Amino acid sequence: MTPRADHIAGSAAIAAALAVLAVSGDLPFGTLAFPGAGMMPKLICALMILLGATLMARGGASAPFSDIGWSDLPHAVRVLAITAAAVALYTTLGFIVTMSLMLFALIALEGRNLVAAAVYSVGICLFTYWLFTVVLKSPLEQGILGF
Amino acid sequence: METLDSLMLGFSVALRPDVLWYGFLGCLVGTLVGVLPGIGPLSGISILLPVTFGLDATKAIVMLAGIYYGSQYGGSTTSILMRIPGEASSVMTCIDGYAMARKGRAGAALCIAAVGSWIAGTFGVVVLTAIAPPLAAFALRFGPPEYTALLVLGLIFLAYMSSTSLPRTLLMAAIGLLLGTIGIDNLTGHFRYSFDIAELGDGIGIVPVAVGLFGLGEILSTPSATVVGEVMAPKLRELLPNREEWRQSAWPIARGSVLGFLIGLTPGSAHIISSFLSYAVERKLARHPEEFGKGAVAGVAGPESANNSASTGAFVPMLALGLPTGPVTAVLMAALIVHGVQPGPQLVNEHPDVFWGFVASMYVGNVLLLLLNLPLVGLFVNVLRIPYSYLYPLVIMFCVIGVYTVNNSIVDVWIMLIMGVLGYFLRKLGLDPAPLVLGLVISPTFELSLRQSLIMSNGYWTIFFTRPIALALFFIAAVLLSLSLFALIRRRADWRTKLAQAEAGEAAQ
Numbered sequence: 001m002t003p004r005a006d007h008i009a010g011s012a013a014i015a016a017a018l019a020v021l022a023v024s025g026d027l028p029f030g031t032l033a034f035p036g037a038g039m040m041p042k043l044i045c046a047l048m049i050l051l052g053a054t055l056m057a058r059g060g061a062s063a064p065f066s067d068i069g070w071s072d073l074p075h076a077v078r079v080l081a082i083t084a085a086a087v088a089l090y091t092t093l094g095f096i097v098t099m100s101l102m103l104f105a106l107i108a109l110e111g112r113n114l115v116a117a118a119v120y121s122v123g124i125c126l127f128t129y130w131l132f133t134v135v136l137k138s139p140l141e142q143g144i145l146g147f
Numbered sequence: 148m149e150t151l152d153s154l155m156l157g158f159s160v161a162l163r164p165d166v167l168w169y170g171f172l173g174c175l176v177g178t179l180v181g182v183l184p185g186i187g188p189l190s191g192i193s194i195l196l197p198v199t200f201g202l203d204a205t206k207a208i209v210m211l212a213g214i215y216y217g218s219q220y221g222g223s224t225t226s227i228l229m230r231i232p233g234e235a236s237s238v239m240t241c242i243d244g245y246a247m248a249r250k251g252r253a254g255a256a257l258c259i260a261a262v263g264s265w266i267a268g269t270f271g272v273v274v275l276t277a278i279a280p281p282l283a284a285f286a287l288r289f290g291p292p293e294y295t296a297l298l299v300l301g302l303i304f305l306a307y308m309s310s311t312s313l314p315r316t317l318l319m320a321a322i323g324l325l326l327g328t329i330g331i332d333n334l335t336g337h338f339r340y341s342f343d344i345a346e347l348g349d350g351i352g353i354v355p356v357a358v359g360l361f362g363l364g365e366i367l368s369t370p371s372a373t374v375v376g377e378v379m380a381p382k383l384r385e386l387l388p389n390r391e392e393w394r395q396s397a398w399p400i401a402r403g404s405v406l407g408f409l410i411g412l413t414p415g416s417a418h419i420i421s422s423f424l425s426y427a428v429e430r431k432l433a434r435h436p437e438e439f440g441k442g443a444v445a446g447v448a449g450p451e452s453a454n455n456s457a458s459t460g461a462f463v464p465m466l467a468l469g470l471p472t473g474p475v476t477a478v479l480m481a482a483l484i485v486h487g488v489q490p491g492p493q494l495v496n497e498h499p500d501v502f503w504g505f506v507a508s509m510y511v512g513n514v515l516l517l518l519l520n521l522p523l524v525g526l527f528v529n530v531l532r533i534p535y536s537y538l539y540p541l542v543i544m545f546c547v548i549g550v551y552t553v554n555n556s557i558v559d560v561w562i563m564l565i566m567g568v569l570g571y572f573l574r575k576l577g578l579d580p581a582p583l584v585l586g587l588v589i590s591p592t593f594e595l596s597l598r599q600s601l602i603m604s605n606g607y608w609t610i611f612f613t614r615p616i617a618l619a620l621f622f623i624a625a626v627l628l629s630l631s632l633f634a635l636i637r638r639r640a641d642w643r644t645k646l647a648q649a650e651a652g653e654a655a656q
Contacts, residue, residue, distance in 0.1 A: 006315075009576045013318055020325065020340070027339060033606030037337035040594045041328045044321050051318040058314070068575050075370035076571055080564065083363075083543055087560050090551070099547070103540045110536035120537060128544070136198045138552060 006062035010055035017048035082106055094143020100125045154276060157503030161511050166206055170508050173210035174515045177217020181237075182225055182527045186542045188218035190362035192478050193354045194549030196485075204486035205501050209508040211482050212462070215475055216268060216509070219418060219455045220516045223260035224527050227253060227447070236418040236454035239426040243439060243446030250442050252392075254385030259396045259444060260451040261520045267404040267452035268513040271459025274408055275466075276506055279495070282467040286492040289468075291599035292610050296620035298593045301470065303624040305414040305582055306631060313631045319573075319582035326351050326583075327590020334598060346558035353481050355550045356587055357474045359563035360580040362546045364570020366539050386521055388444075396448035399429050403452030410453070411460020414472045414585060418457040425453035459509065465490055466502065474584040 020041065030036025086102035103121035108114055129147075132138045160166060180191035191214045199207035222237035227244035240260065247256040289297070306316040329340045330350030341347035388396070403425045410421040429449040430439045439446050464470045469491025471477035480490050488498050495502045520527075550563045573580050604610035611617050 005576045009315070009318070009578060013322070016322075023340065027337060028335075031606060032601055032608065035598045035601055037332035037335045037339060040597070041325060041339065044325045044328070048318065048321045048325070051314045051321060054314040055318060058312070062577070070575075072368050072370050076367035079367055079539075079543070080568065083547070084564060087547065087557065087564060090547070090560070091557055095548075099544050103544060106540035106543070107536060112534075112536055121540075124541060124544075128548070132198070132548070137201050138198050140548065141551070 003065045004059045004062045005065055005068065006055045006059035008065055010052040010059060013048050013052035013055070017045040017052065021045045078109055079106065082109070090143075091141060092143055094145055094147060095140040096125050096129055096147055097143065097145065099128075150276060150280065153280075153499060153503045154507060156499060157505075157507030158510075160205060160500050160504030161209070161507035166209055166504065166508065167511065169202065169206040169210040170213050170512050171515055173213020174217040174220075174512050174519055177214035177219075178221035178224075178516065178519055178527065179530060180214060181218035181221020181223075182530055183538065183542075186545075187361055187365075188215045189357050189475050189478060190542065190546060190549070191218065192475065192482075193358045193362075193553075194545045196354065196478065196482055196549065197552035199482060200485065204483060204488045204498070205504045207482055207486055208479065208488075208501065208505050209512075211479055212505065212509065213512050213515075215479070216455065216458050216512065217516055219268075219458050220261065220264050220520050221527065222454075223264070223447075223451050224257065224520075224524065225531060227256045227260065228528060229531060236422045236457075237451075238419075239422045239450040240447055242426075243441075243443045246440065246442035247444070247447065252388075252442065255388035255392050256444075256447050257524055258386045258388050258521060259392065259448050261517055263396060263400040263403065263448045263452040264455040264520075265513050265517040266400050267407060267456035268459055268516070269510065270404040271408050271411070271456040272506065272509040272513065275459060275463055275509075279463050279467045279502075279506075282463065283492040283495050286468050288616065289492070290614075291596040291603060292614050292617040293620070294592065294596040295600050296611060296617040296624070297468070297470065298589050298596070300620045300624040300627075301414045301472075301589065302586075303627050303631075305585060307627040315578055316582050319578055319580065320586035323583040323586020323588075324590045324593065325586075326356070327587045328594065333591070333595060344558060346554075346556050350591070351562060351587065352553065352559055353474070353477050353584065353588055354553050355559040355563040356566050357478060357584050358546050358550050359566025360570035360573070360584065361474065362542065363563060363567030364574060364580065366542060367567055367571040368574050369535075369539070386524070392444050395444040399425075399445040399449035400452045402428060402432075403449040404456045407453030407456030408460040411457035412463055412472070414464075417461055417472060418454040421453040421457040422450035425449040462509075466494060466505075467492065469494075471585065471588050474581060474588075477584060477588040480588075 024038055024041055024045070027038030027041065028036035029038045029042060082102055082105045086098050089101075090098045100121045103124060104117050107117040107121065129140055132140050161170065176191060176195065177188065180186055180188055192211050195211065195214065199210060202210070219236060223240050223244065226237040226240040227248050230241045230245040244256045244260065247253065302317070302320050305320060306313045327350070329347055331338055331341075331348050338348060403421075406425055406428065407418075407421040410424065411417045426439075426446060426449060429443075429445040430436050433439065433443065433445060435443075458475075461472045461476050464472050465476040465480055469480070469489065471480050483490050483501075488494065488501055546563065547560055550559050551557065553559065570580050573583075600610055601608065611621060
């Protein structure tokens with residue numbers, strides 16, 4: 001059988017629902033007269049399993065999984081890795097340093113001129129910092145360096 | 148008469164210089180958001196949400212709503228000049244708008260889109276003015292069973308209107324409902340799925356989920372090498388359509404306005420669906436359907452009017468019932484709640500200045516947008532000349548700022564990243580993330596009203612069928628569900644399947 005998009009989506013939904021059910025053990029279902037904290041999540045998990053199974057059963061009509069293009073995956077991984085690194089450092093290094101580095105890294109990876117990328121990154125971050133902190137009175141994260 | 152008096156009160160608020168300024172700012176930012184590919188109204192509103200914390204509720208909602216309907220105006224610019232939809236709802240405008248531009252009628256296409264948007268937007272506000280207050284008065288009769296029924300109907304309607312299949316839409320909504328159960332249970336105080344992370348005790352916010360799924364997800368699946376386009380910049384004197392073009396656009400604008408408003412009332416991506424349906428209707432009614440795709444005026448006028456009217460129509464359930472019909476209205480609702488204003492039936496009585504000031508600001512905003520969009524088209528075109536490789540890092544930075552600043556929580560930013568990855572894979576599998584956000588938004592209300600109903604009736608679920616309003620709502624839901632199931636079982640290609648095929652076809656071009 002050729003795996004198709006809906007087969008993958010349906011099986012992922014069922015797996016997710018089963019995982020949630022597995023960690024819901026301590027949540028009481030309650031009764032109809034007094035529903036507990038676990039009633040709604042468990043009912044939704046049951047619905048997800050039903051819908052996931054329906055999707056898998058009808059999966060033949062969807063596109064083959066192998067036909068899905070993944071040419072953008074390297075771009076997605078790069079962007080995600082750089083953004084995740086920036087998020088991890090955000091509260092420590094503050095807005096200006098972290099976001100300047102993130103912008104520079106993202107633009108440099110696109111093969112752009114490094115000097116232009118550096119000027120653009122720092123300039124944009126300083127302007128944004130001034131805009132939010134001074135004009136919009138919505139201070140941005142300062143970090144251990146104090147800016 | 149009472150409505151007119153209230154509207155006058157609204158205008159006295161909306162025309163105050165400070166409110167007018169924030170309305171103008173919202174329209175300007177909204178137009179820019181609409182013009183720029185990769186950043187939608189949801190990201191724009193989310194990024195600027197923290198900025199409104201220092202404002203009062205009226206100014207905040209006027210500015211944020213300006214971003215929403217401003218983006219519908221701005222989306223047409225990139226569609227017509229570059230064949231890149233700045234907004235998903237502008238996809239149909241790409242076809243004939245760009246074809247008109249290739250024939251040297253870019254200015255006329257932009258003018259028709261702007262005037263059509265203005266007429267439709269104003270029409271939408273007039274109808275909203277008329278129907279929102281009586282609808283809110285009617286909704287005062289709603290108790291927990293009626294709200295449960297209304298939310299079930301909303302979900303079924305969402306699935307029925309969706310151009311993807313019923314199980315796919317409901318599955319996405321179910322995931323949203325499940326995410327909405329994270330955090331402290333309001334009735335029993337149980338912590339649910341918070342895994343000892345204190346920030347999850349309050350649940351998952353709409354902003355990180357919406358920005359991640361739509362903003363970051365879009366960027367992850369759009370490498371800069373794929374964004375190329377030649378920008379055509381029309382001169383100011385070329386903006387006026389000729390008499391024949393005006394004549395051809397009149398009825399499509401009228402039909403698009405009515406169709407868009409009606410679809411805007413329903414849950415889901417109404418502004419997107421309305422533009423696709425309007426295009427299909429115009430092609431069906433055209434004397435020369437073969438002109439569609441080659442620069443038909445109706446192919447620009449209809450969809451552009453429909454998406455603007457739909458964005459106004461979406462405010463009716465939000466203001467009158469306190470129910471969001473999509474992610475954007477959900478974030479707008481969150482903005483009102485942050486400012487201590489609860490949208491819903493009581494809004495018009497408890498905060499008449501906010502309600503009527505907001506309604507009146509939309510009349511003013513539509514005029515502002517018309518004045519902004521035509522003379523400043525050259526300026527917006529220059530924004531499009533910024534290379535995408537410089538633009539998308541900027542959008543990511545604003546996503547991070549927007550999400551972090553709402554609660555000063557880095558956990559929210561991690562949630563945004565996770566949702567960005569989820570959004571990327573959902574796109575790959577052809578699943579629409581909008582129902583997920585809607586499910587997340589309605590989840591707390593749905594759970595609370597369902598459990599309250601059961602407690603009220605001492606466990607008898609027949610309470611939903613013994614109250615007339617709830618029964619009527621469930622009946623409509625059952626009819627819609629039956630129609631969808633019938634099409635599903637018969638595997639019949641109904642209008643939604645055709646719409647999905649049209650969407651897929653346009654996306655592929």
